[in-house]
Amino acid sequence: MTASTFRRYGLGLLGLVLLVLPSRLCAQDYEVPTVTDTYALQNARVVQAPGQVLESATVVVRDGVIEAVGDDAEVPYDARTIEADSLVVYAGFIDGFSHAGVEMPDTEDEDVEDPGNPPPDAAGIQPDRSVRPFLSPEESDLKSLREAGFTLGHVAPEGQMLPGASAHVFYGGETADDMVLETSPTLFAQLQTANGYVYPATDMAVIAQMRQLFREAERRQQLDAAYERDPTGRSQPPQDPEHSALFPVLDGETPLAFYADEALSLHRILALHQELDFPLVLAGLGEGHELVSTLQGVDAPFFLTLDLPEEPTRSSGPDTTMADTTSAPSQYYSPEFKAPSYETVAEEEANLELRHAMERQAYLKTAATLHEAGLTFGFTTREADPGDVRSTLRTMIEQGLPEETALAALTTRPAAQLGLDNRLGTVEEGKIANLVVTDGPYFGEGTSVQHVFVDGRLYDYSSDGGDTGEVSGDVSAVLGTWSYTLETPQGDLSGEVTIEGGPSGLDGTFTGPQGDEQPLRSVSFDGTTLSFTVDSPQGGSVSVSVTVEGDTFDGSASTSGGSFPISGERTSSPNATQK
Template sequence: MRFLGVRAGPRVLIVLAFWAAAVLRADAPAVYAIRNARIVTVSGPELPKATVVVRDGLIEAVGEDVAVPVDAWPLEGEGLTVYPGLIDGLSTLGITDESALAPAAARPSSRSSVTSSPPGRPAAGPEDRPRTTSWLNAADLVRITDRRLESARSAGFTTAVTFPARGIFAGQGAVINLAAARSGGLVVASPVAQYVSFSSGSFSEFPGSLMGLTSYVRQLLLDAGYYRSAKARYEKNVRDAARPVYDRALEGVLAAPRILLPAQTRTQIARMTHFAAELNVPVVLYGVHDGYRAAGVIAKAGVPVLVSLKWPEKDREADPEDTDSLRVLELRAYASSTPHALAAAGVKFGFYSGGIERPGDILRNVRRAVDAGLDRAAAVRALTLSTAEIFGVADRLGSIERGKIANLLVTRGDLFEERMKVEYVLIDGVKYLPLPEAPPREERQ
């Protein structure tokens, strides 16, 4: 927070930043005009020197010949670039409730506290709905008090798709903005997807294996379909048909328009594209590090994917005597070429932070994909419009177009240059300044 001319501890800085943000918001003008800026609209051509006008939270106009309205607060954009606000395609941003978040490190014996099977009795089959909280809705859980919102904003993100992330059917995701006056104001669209993870529990509880997990997902989706038709039958004729027993797990599954399935390696990708074809529900794959070897398979299946930006790295706590296998080395060496391969194969893909701890590393890792051949425009699209399209919110987010939500990122320097600096972001037309880049954690301790 250099502009204050104060060197303070990070905690103090964060508090100050909150205060600053609150102050800015209170005084925020309803109309901004950023002029003389390079504007990357994503949906249309890039404009080297143009103006974008934002009014009442929406983009009112964008173009080279757009005049600055008289009531607008002018922002000089000379030397700056305006992008649509970046979207983190899969996160838990805004959710602070521990019970909805995946444990940091699974232990073999740890059993999720969130399970619908009776306490003390391990789940004995799909009917017990093990480790399922499909009814949880991120929109109900997000809080503006989550400090991670601000760090994400500082890295250029204005939007995230956020999910409860604990269990197999963890719950429904929402598209949220990363700032609002009240928690409810964060939500842009909900529910947008059901988050499915293949987290292993214990041997003694169903499902206790990858086979069991797959089978469980399959049975629950079959059950959901059956439940839907049973409900329809009943509604048609309440006097003759049997009333279906209310099942919140199935209600939760039916509520979401698509499901997210994990697939990291080529084998998993092939497996999940087959599975997607069988399930009769729109599917989005996430992870996809090995996608550089499976782009064709994904393209053929017509499934969109979310690529984790947390590229695999050498385990620093591994024994130096253990050499990783060629397969592992190749995955580490080439994972970041996945986006390029996907783009070349015509696959729709977005990015997500994948648990990167320091938001600053997110763009650094996108740069690695660019270094590995990904076109810069395609990289921006993957961070904005593609993700909006994947989650069905491209009508309101993801590009700089008239009528879309005024979520903008303003940088000094190109997004993929090492020395790029986030100047500020606009969220719902409100301006937010970034935190200074936090020093590495080790140095702080």
């Protein structure tokens, strides 16, 4: 076996190691079948819609639909009852735009014969594709977003300028078919150049190409109409799927859903929108605060990104410089400041950090800024880390976005913007049973999501609480990236482990030999011994327990198939290396 095939099949081997002795595993590796699709959440605090709260009510879910909500709702004979006295029920969150659940096939770079005039797919022009064949309920972002409370999204395929038609996708289900609520509500578009040295390779070409596609589609529509009126004496109109797919856009029936964060791209898209006059959905808007007045004149649903700039790290540790947003700032960035000599470099540095903080501040405030300007928007998770969604929302609220507006932007507003408000967005009788059940106010610091219902299907997270390990001792001894070598009877497997967090708790990721990433569970550290568990994608789990000494560790990885020695070495730590 060569090194490269090892890399390719390495993780499979790990899975094999886990499955060598299936008889031991079989006792636990099975799905307990669900015996009923009827649920009753009893005595819960129900936030039916932003600002509309029932203090103690029962929510009955049956066959994927909310059957009853109210303090007098009867618990049906076939219900699985969930005692929800201390729980809060929200409508399931709606993701305005994402690629959750999408697994695009690996494309191999093919040589394009004439890069100046490439075939449509090489140019990234694939509006005839649908996201449907690329959906998988097992995709990891989908699962993480669901755990954060998202139950449905406006999901598009990945690609370049015109990657294909989107779908309204449930963030749950057993099969890809379960996931689809509606197909082709929009066509996804972005100012994205083609892969490789192929036309369109610049933004100007992408925009020119859009314009060209529209013009040609329009022409073909006219030819089609004329031919239909009277085919005699006319040649058949030209046909191809790329142009035909644009007809509903020209007819004003299907919007183009653009994603862009940068202010310049947003301006370009809006200019194109004005020129070609297509129905628009605009997602991203990361620099939306820069063009508030422009956006006020645009008639389109907006979805604001849930990705915020991270705090920069400095050689001295994390930069905690805060922008002073009071009316009379005690310190402020001076654009004129110049360090007159090397002795005042520190002043220049402080000035620069203050500038960074102010700049960041504008981004953190974007949601509030848009809200204050009277713009309504939902959210998009496309660029967001699913695990950070709640803290991002908290930041937005701290920066002035009203809590009710934040909740509306997760529920009622996207439902209306996507044309789904007759079925989604609130906890009301007759709506689709998409629910988020938390153990406190969703935006509260210590709150965790207990249950998520997606199309009436229950995902239970209430027992996940015990998944955090105990941490004591100096965590800096383990933080960072480690390379590991696992000795198995089939040969050595190696990859990386990243440990993150702090004294309050550790987490991290385990990168398999194949590059496949798995989150660490139950990470605990007592100053010398580090232990954690990793679930294998093939089923089963690996428990790793190692002794850390300086920048190396040694220990064992146990699976149900036996224990294997594992050793590792720290390749980078947050203190030693900078991004």
